[in-house]
Amino acid sequence: MSAPSPLSARARGLGPSPTMATDARAKELQAQGRDLINLTAGEPDFPTVPAASDAAVRAIAEGFTHYTAATGVAELRRAIAGKLQAENGLRYAPEQIAVTPGAKFALYAAMQVLCDPGDEVLIASPYWVSYPEQAALAGATPVFVPTREEDGFVLRAAAIAPLLTPATKLLVLNSPCNPTGAVIPPEELQAIGDLVLRHERMYVLSDEIYEKMVYEGRRHASIAALDPEVQRRTVTINGLSKAYAMTGWRVGYTAAAPEVARAIAHFLSQTTSNVTSIAQRAALGALTGPAADVDHMVAEFARRRVRVLERLSAMPHVRCAAPGGAFYVFPRVAPVFGWRSAAGAAIPDADALALRLMEEAGLAVVPGTGFGAPAHIRISYAAGMEALDAACDRLDGFLRGLRAA
Numbered sequence: 528m529s530a531p532s533p534l535s536a537r538a539r540g541l542g543p544s545p546t547m548a549t550d551a552r553a554k555e556l557q558a559q560g561r562d563l564i565n566l567t568a569g570e571p572d573f574p575t576v577p578a579a580s581d582a583a584v585r586a587i588a589e590g591f592t593h594y595t596a597a598t599g600v601a602e603l604r605r606a607i608a609g610k611l612q613a614e615n616g617l618r619y620a621p622e623q624i625a626v627t628p629g630a631k632f633a634l635y636a637a638m639q640v641l642c643d644p645g646d647e648v649l650i651a652s653p654y655w656v657s658y659p660e661q662a663a664l665a666g667a668t669p670v671f672v673p674t675r676e677e678d679g680f681v682l683r684a685a686a687i688a689p690l691l692t693p694a695t696k697l698l699v700l701n702s703p704c705n706p707t708g709a710v711i712p713p714e715e716l717q718a719i720g721d722l723v724l725r726h727e728r729m730y731v732l733s734d735e736i737y738e739k740m741v742y743e744g745r746r747h748a749s750i751a752a753l754d755p756e757v758q759r760r761t762v763t764i765n766g767l768s769k770a771y772a773m774t775g776w777r778v779g780y781t782a783a784a785p786e787v788a789r790a791i792a793h794f795l796s797q798t799t800s801n802v803t804s805i806a807q808r809a810a811l812g813a814l815t816g817p818a819a820d821v822d823h824m825v826a827e828f829a830r831r832r833v834r835v836l837e838r839l840s841a842m843p844h845v846r847c848a849a850p851g852g853a854f855y856v857f858p859r860v861a862p863v864f865g866w867r868s869a870a871g872a873a874i875p876d877a878d879a880l881a882l883r884l885m886e887e888a889g890l891a892v893v894p895g896t897g898f899g900a901p902a903h904i905r906i907s908y909a910a911g912m913e914a915l916d917a918a919c920d921r922l923d924g925f926l927r928g929l930r931a932a
């Protein structure tokens with residue numbers, strides 16, 4: 528008889544983040560010397576903005592290396608409140624802000640303080656991989672709201688409405704969206720806000736981590752700015768990872784109504800304590816530093832987006848909706864399922880396709896399966912133009928080599 532598992536049911540139900548797993552496998556192959564273009568990354572390929580790195584070096588030199596308040600130092604929370612007011616039209620007092628180890632933990636903390644077992648958490652599908660897992664870790668049930676590829680994967684109030692029940696507690700918004708790049712247009716955001724107002728029990732988690740990466744004249748809007756009651760029931764989530772190329776520093780934050788903010792503060796004080804003091808100074812440097820670095824990065828992403836979409840449109844078997852934001856494209860590859868690769872391997876699904884693409888063509892992408900979209904693959908364009916062109920050559924060659932079974 529095998530020994531009983533030492534693990535909790537919670538741990539037994541939890542797998543690794545599939546995006547991090549593909550990235551790890553690609554890095555492993557690269558370390559073995561394989562010629563591989565890795566487009567799995569969920570992070571900018573730019574260096575951290577100098578204003579952040581310089582502030583961190585100064586923090587170390589000054590010995591700013593001890594515990595801080597669990598929710599972060601006052602100067603940083605003031606700077607975040609200032610940013611939210613200036614850029615998002617949101618008024619939060621610094622006490623309503625909590626600095627967290629990345630936006631990922633901000634989301635986790637918010638779900639932990641808002642959800643009870645039996646609560647339902649509405650998540651637009653395709654979704655970022657951690658939302659359903661984090662809802663489940665809070666004992667809640669993820670409920671997926673369908674979006675349509677023909678509609679650019681935009682989350683619509685009309686798709687949310689039929690799924691509302693007395694158990695609905697949270698609606699997770701992610702605009703711009705990872706993996707689809709979809710941006711919720713202002714009139715749709717208003718309609719979603721109206722739904723929130725009509726459904727008294729419902730709160731919103733608004734994950735705005737890709738807010739600065741929007742293209743073709745689109746503007747990011749925060750749902751909490753619609754109305755004071757919507758703001759009261761929204762936890763606005765953001766972080767420094769994407770906008771300032773600071774993924775490794777682990778700085779994110781929540782902005783919430785006082786009661787929720789207090790609960791998040793208690794939660795942090797019992798779990799992580801403060802975000803690394805040096806990283807907090809780096810974040811302060813980034814937020815108060817020049818905007819030119821961010822603007823340059825976004826302009827570069829915009830150029831790459833156009834190029835990759837152009838290249839994809841000339842490839843056989845794939846179809847790709849134009850994403851409004853973030854730094855991913857999300858083409859549909861299902862027409863080749865059931866076919867064989869040039870080397871003769873079967874391609875029953877997106878996982879197999881991604882694997883064959885990695886092994887046979889030296890190109891790493893993420894299968895859509897982990898995002899709830901098994902007909903798609905996610906391609907990150909957080910890579911130089913030359914690498915992207917080479918990657919498109921490889922994908923094109925691979926697709927042209929496929930044979931219908």
Ligand SMILES: Cc1ncc(COP(=O)(O)O)c(C=O)c1O
Nearest residue numbers: 569629630631655705766768779
């Ligand atoms: C949609 C979305 N939210 C949150 C995060 C977490 O970002 P971080 O924890 O680095 O701040 C990511 C990272 O990939 C993301 O794509």
